[in-house]
Amino acid sequence: MQLVLISGLSGSGKSIALNVLEDVGYYCIDNLPAKLLEETIQFLADHGYLQVAISVDARSGDSYQYLPALVQQLRQKLNFRLLFLESKTETLVRRFSETRRRHPLSNDHCALPEAITLERDLLDPIAQLAHRIDTSDLSANTLRSWIKDIISLQDARLTLLFASFGFKHGIPLDADFVFDVRCLPNPHYDPLLRPQTGRDQDVIAFLEPIVEVQEMLNDIEAYVRKWLPCFMRDNRAYLTVAIGCTGGQHRSVYLSERLAARFSTSMQTLVRHRELM
Known part of the structure; x- marks a missing residue:
């Protein structure tokens, strides 16, 4: 059943x-x-x-x-x-x-x-x-x-969910971890990038070369990987990692997509972008 x-x-x-x-x-x-x-x-x-x-x-x-x-x-x-x-x-x-x-x-x-x-x-x-x-x-x-x-989703021991959001709309109630990435350079201030999202190639090309962005990505990945076994031992079915920037359109979306891609090779993942719905 x-x-x-x-x-x-x-x-x-x-x-x-x-x-x-x-x-x-x-x-x-x-x-x-x-x-x-x-x-x-x-x-x-x-x-x-x-x-x-x-x-x-x-x-x-x-x-x-x-x-x-x-x-x-x-x-x-x-x-x-x-x-x-x-x-x-x-x-x-x-x-x-x-x-x-x-x-x-x-x-x-x-x-x-x-x-x-x-x-x-x-x-x-x-x-x-x-x-x-x-x-x-x-x-x-x-x-x-x-x-x-x-x-x-297939029945699995744990599904890892990465969720982007904008702090100006509030923190998601369902988040297990919340990471604030508002300190990173913001594509919003480029008029050409403003209407785009973190899934668009122009925004990716803007964020990808920035050292701080890659360091943030690596640090979040390392933190989640370190504590993931604890949640697995606790028989959790889902773990929600929320990534927040100001509007939830550029930086948080980019990082959520990248993190999901990195973890998808070893476990079941989902990605949600609250402010893009």
């Missing part, structure tokens, strides 16, 4: 993720109480379901507290993907205001921002075990694309 478990904050895009999986042939279950997870998986396996996606979140109520322990038990029996979707509080407030839907933890005594904070704290133990996806600045189409990229 290929199993995908989805959890995350209300309003972060779990329904979109589940719909993507249903579209590609997964049998999907939304809002399953956590206590029923193990027996549901066993039932589906016994009846020949080969691709299954299950969403478990704060709507499970008190039974959600059992989910981290259940995940640890399941990992001893199955290879599966655990995805956790999250967003910044201000983004979630805006989404709930636009849709006029009620947050599952809000009530007469708990305003929306407080309910989001409460839910974030409640779900944090499972977030620490999952591949986290920050959907704050993602369109629905981009999220669909990212979900498809993840499920297309």
Whole structure:
């Protein structure tokens, strides 16, 4: 069985993720109480379901507290993907205001921002075990694309994700490591390079000969290679290395692409460019 478990904050895009999986042939279950997870998986396996996606979140109520322990038990029996979707509080407030839907933890005594904070704290133990996806600045189409990229990966011990971003738009919530490359020469100040990105040949030709750029590239690579075995021993499925420059268009994109290329010869890698979506 290929199993995908989805959890995350209300309003972060779990329904979109589940719909993507249903579209590609997964049998999907939304809002399953956590206590029923193990027996549901066993039932589906016994009846020949080969691709299954299950969403478990704060709507499970008190039974959600059992989910981290259940995940640890399941990992001893199955290879599966655990995805956790999250967003910044201000983004979630805006989404709930636009849709006029009620947050599952809000009530007469708990305003929306407080309910989001409460839910974030409640779900944090499972977030620490999952591949986290920050959907704050993602369109629905981009999220669909990212979900498809993840499920297309072969089962592997660890997938290394390099993500570029712009500091002026905030640090990604799902980053495990964050490297600041704003100290490097900026192609933005060249009018010919400004509209281009770190994937374009002109920008590459600008950055490639700069000694500091190559030193930064080598140092980040050395740091990640040094600590990667620790994350592998911790049975992590994903490790997200975020590279940030001012706007997330030139330097961070270039370095993320180069790092992914260097690591792709020895392990499974993904590249994401948040500000280019």
